[in-house]
Amino acid sequence: MSTESIAWPSTTAESRPFIDQLHEWVTTVDHKRLGILYIAYALVFLLIGGIEATVIRIQLIRPHNNFLSPQVFNRMFTMHGTTMIFFVVMPVLFGFANYLIPLMIGARDMAFPRLNAFSFWLTCFGGLLLYFSLVGANGLYGAGNAPDVGWFAYAPLTSQTFSLGHSTDFWTLALLVSGFGSIGTAINIVATILCMRCPGMTLAKMPLFAWLNLVMAGLVILAVSPLTAAQIMLLVDRYLGGHFFDTQAGGSAVIWMHFFWIFGHPEVYILVLPAFAFASEIIPVFSRKPIFGYPVMVGATVAIGFISMSVWAHHMFTVGMGANVNTFFVISTMAIAVPTGIKIFNWLATMWGGKIEFKTPMLFCIAFLFQFLVAGLTGVMMSAAPFDWQLGNSYFVVAHFHYVIVGGILFTLFGAFYYWFPKMSGKMYSEALGKLHFWLFLIGFHLTFDFMHIPGLLGMPRRIYTYEPGRGWDTWNLIVTVGVFFQAAGILVFLGNLIWSYYRGEGAGNDPWDAWTLEWSTNSPPPAYNFASIPEVRSRRPLWDLKHTDDPDWKYE
C-alpha cells in the first residue's frame, strides 16, 4: 500500500490569474473541489439563516415588540427554516460526504463526477432561486415578496387564493430544483460506495462514515422523491388549476401533510446520520480506541433507516387521525429510540477506558452526546400522542427539534470542521480559538434552547410574532434571545478561525491526529488523483495496520 503521493503543484495554481482559477472552480468535476464548494455555499447560507434567526429572536425579546411587522416575521421564519434545512445542513453534509467518501474508501473520485457537478449547481441555483424571490416576487400583483407559508407550507395556505403573487412559487421551485440536486448526489453516493471501494475493502471493512452515508443516501432517494412529487402536485394546483389540495373541489389538505412529512421525518435522519458519521470517526480517534461494536453500529444505522420511513405521522397527532393510526405512529416513533440509544451506548463504550484527548473536535462530540440524549428524550416525550396534543405547535416542539439540529447535528458538524480542516487546507486551526468557539457556542446553545422549552410548556405557540405581557413568558424569551448573541459570537469566532488558519495557520502534516482511515494516508490537501497508487486494505483501520506492523488489526477481525 502506498502512503506517499506526488506533491500537488498548488503554488502554481495560486499564481494564475483570478479568472482562470474561477473558471477552474466553476467547471470542476473533482469531488474534493465540489465538496468544498458545497461547504462554502452552505456557510454563506448559514450566515443568512443565522441572521434571520437573530432577527426573529430580537422581535420576541420582549412582549409587544415592534422590531418586525407580522408579515415580515412570517417571511423570516419561513426563510429561516427552509434555508437552514435545504441550503445549509443538507449541502454541508453532502459537501463532507463528497469530499471524504472517495478518500475513505480509497477511490480516485465519485462514481459519476459530472453528475456530481450537475447536482451541486442544481442545489446552488435552488438556493439562489429561493432568495431571488425577494427581488423577483416583489412588485407583482398580490402581496409579499419572500415566501411566508412556513417551511412545511400546509395547504390551503399555499393555494392561489391565500397565497397571491409568486412567493410560494419561488419556494416550490427552489425546493424542486434543489431536490433534484439532492437525489442526484444521493445516487452518486450509493454508486460510489457500492462500486468504487479499493481492493480488500468489503462492506464489513468500510469506515462507519461510509456506512452511515450509504444509509443516508438511500433515505434521500426514498424520502426526497416524495417531496418532489408533492411539489409537482402543488405546481399543478397553482398553475394548471388542479385540485390536489383544494378542499373546495373535494381535495384534501391533510394529504399534503402526509406527503410533506413522508419526506419531512426521514429528512431528520438524513441530517442526523451524517452527524452520527462524524461522531463515529472522531470519538474513536480521540479516545485512542477502535469503535465499540462496529457490526451493531451498522445494524442500528440500517434499523434507523427502515424505521424512520414509518414514523412520519407523529407530526400530525393533532390533526385527528383516529386511535389506531395514532397508536401505530406512537409505537414506531418510540421504537426508533432503541437503535439510536444503542448508538449512544456504543459511543460511550468507545470512550470508556480510552485515553481521551480533549481537542476541539472531541469537545464538540462530547457535547453532542449529552445534548442529543436530551433531544431524544424530549422526542420520546412527544411521541406519546396525548402529550403531543398538549404541546403540539408550541415552543416545546421548537426547542425539541432545535436541540436535535443544533445540539446534535450542528455540534458534530463543527467537530467535523475542526477534525478535517487540516486535511482539506493543509493547515492546523487555532486550538485556542476553537475552544473559545466551543464554550461560547455551548453557553449560547444552552441559554437559548434549554430555556425555550419552558415557555412552550407554559403554552406559548410557535410562529407568533408577538405576545401579551404577564403570561410568564417574558423572562424566558429574554434569556432565549440573549443566548442567540453568544451563539452568533461563537459562529464569528469559528469563521474567523477558519479564515485566519487558512492563511496563517501552521502546516498540519498528512496525519495530525494519528488517525486510522485512508484519507490521512495521502497529502494534505490531497492531490487531484487522491492516491498515487490505489491502496489495498485488510482491516477497518488500514493506517493502524501500516503503523503497527507487529500487531495489525486484520489478525483479529
Added chain:
Amino acid sequence: MNAISTTMPPPELEWKLPARGRAGMYALIAAEAAIFTIFVVAYLFYIDKSLSGPMPRDVLSSPIFYTVCLLSSSLTIHFAVKSLRGGNLRTFRAWWLLTITLGAIFLYGTASEWHRLIYTDGLTISTNLFGTTYYSLVGLHGFHVIVGLLGLITVMAFTLVGVVTQEHTERIEVLSLYWHFVDAVWVVVFTVVYVIGR
C-alpha cells in the same frame, strides 16, 4: 512495506464490484418509484371523491392494444441487448427500431386518448379531482416514456452513424433497465387507473 506484504494473509479472490452504471440506474429507479408511489397513492385516495363529472366509468376505456405494444417493447429491447452482446449489429438495429416504434405507438395511444377526453368529453386537468389525478399520473408516465424514447433514439442515431459496437453492451443495458422500469410502471398505472379506478 515489503515486510508487511509477506505477513499479510494471502490475497482474497478476485476483487469484483458491481458496475457503477447499473448501481446508479437502480438507485435512480428507486427514486422514480418513490415519486410514482406518491402519485399512485394520490390517485387511489381521490377515487370517487370528485364533486362533479365526468367520472372515470363514463369516459375511460382500457387501452388494451397500446398496453400490449408497450409491454412487448420490453421483450424487444431485451432481444436487442442480447443481439448486441452476441455482436450481431443488424439484428440489434432491427429490434431497437421495433422498440422505438412500439414506444411511439403507445405514446400515440395516450395522445389520442387525451385528445378525445379533452375535446369530446370535456375533461381537463382542472375539471375535477379525477381530471387532476388522471392527467398527472398518466402524464408523469407519458413524460417518462418520452424521456426513454429520446434515449432510445439517441442510441439509434449513434448506431446508424456506426459508433455503437459490442463493447457498449453494458451501457445500452443500463438504458434498457430504465425502459423496463417505464413498462413496469405502466402495469401499475393501468391497474390503478383502468381497473381499480373504474
